[in-house]
Amino acid sequence: MVEDNQLFVPTLNQQGYATVTIDPFSKKFTEYADGTFLEIGAAFGYTTLKALENGATVIANYMDDRHLKALSETAKEKGLSKLQTITAQFPIGPDFDAKSFRKILICRVLHFFSGENIKQALKKAHNWLEVGGELYVVCETTFLTNWQKFIPEYENRKRAGEPFPGEINNPKFWENTWSDNLPEFVHWLDVDTLSNLFTETGFEIVEVDYINRAGQFPSSLLLDGRESVGIIGRRVK
Numbered sequence: 167m168v169e170d171n172q173l174f175v176p177t178l179n180q181q182g183y184a185t186v187t188i189d190p191f192s193k194k195f196t197e198y199a200d201g202t203f204l205e206i207g208a209a210f211g212y213t214t215l216k217a218l219e220n221g222a223t224v225i226a227n228y229m230d231d232r233h234l235k236a237l238s239e240t241a242k243e244k245g246l247s248k249l250q251t252i253t254a255q256f257p258i259g260p261d262f263d264a265k266s267f268r269k270i271l272i273c274r275v276l277h278f279f280s281g282e283n284i285k286q287a288l289k290k291a292h293n294w295l296e297v298g299g300e301l302y303v304v305c306e307t308t309f310l311t312n313w314q315k316f317i318p319e320y321e322n323r324k325r326a327g328e329p330f331p332g333e334i335n336n337p338k339f340w341e342n343t344w345s346d347n348l349p350e351f352v353h354w355l356d357v358d359t360l361s362n363l364f365t366e367t368g369f370e371i372v373e374v375d376y377i378n379r380a381g382q383f384p385s386s387l388l389l390d391g392r393e394s395v396g397i398i399g400r401r402v403k
């Protein structure tokens with residue numbers, strides 16, 4: 167059991183907090199399958215390490231070398247050799263051939279992207295997947311206690327039919343406890359917005375749902391069991 171105040175680890179590059187526990191969608195990514203796996207925005211690589219322990223071959227990407235160095239050392243200590251790391255800012259880099267991966271995970275990264283940039287990122291991931299390959303995405307929602315002030319604004323935008331009601335250009339106006347370690351733009355997603363983005367970029371949706379973060383996020387942040395959203399999409403052709 168992880169102590170409440172140890173569930174979140176600040177990233178070394180002030181890009182939010184890494185989680186030490188693995189959510190249900192990321193857990194499915196760790197299950198063994200032939201072929202190569204890719205994790206984008208791996209930070210300390212807790213999920214990548216689990217996939218390696220399950221026998222998978224994994225490429226881990228992150229935009230700050232310090233994290234990847236630590237991950238490589240941990241994998242070495244554990245005798246896990248099927249790891250490659252690539253430092254790059256997604257989706258500008260890294261670049262791979264089409265149909266290179268069996269599974270791709272992007273966990274709690276796309277909520278730093280605008281709706282249009284998410285679309286570009288999903289198109290790239292779709293191209294990198296083998297036919298039959300799966301993309302696993304997890305993002306934060308606005309349904310957290312520290313973002314409650316934004317919920318009425320978000321719901322008004324949703325009623326008005328805005329395609330990306332969770333885009334926030336001024337996080338510190340809406341939240342003033344955890345946003346010191348957040349970038350200047352965040353984008354809280356939900357089941358509808360992510361499903362539309364996956365369908366628009368050619369994925370068949372295998373599963374999509376909210377994630378109850380009890381025991382995974384500091385209890386002070388838990389609102390109503392919709393704290394995060396997860397989706398699995400399959401490339402069918």
Ligand SMILES: C[S@@+](CC[C@H](N)C(=O)[O-])C[C@H]1O[C@@H](n2cnc3c(N)ncnc32)[C@H](O)[C@@H]1O
Nearest residue numbers: 177181182183184185207209255256273274275
């Ligand atoms: C909130 S942390 C999540 C880390 C880890 N995936 C997790 O779920 O705990 C978000 C991470 O995404 C990384 N990130 C943000 N934009 C990125 C990009 N364009 N390319 C690669 N990584 C990015 C940041 O460096 C940050 O550490």
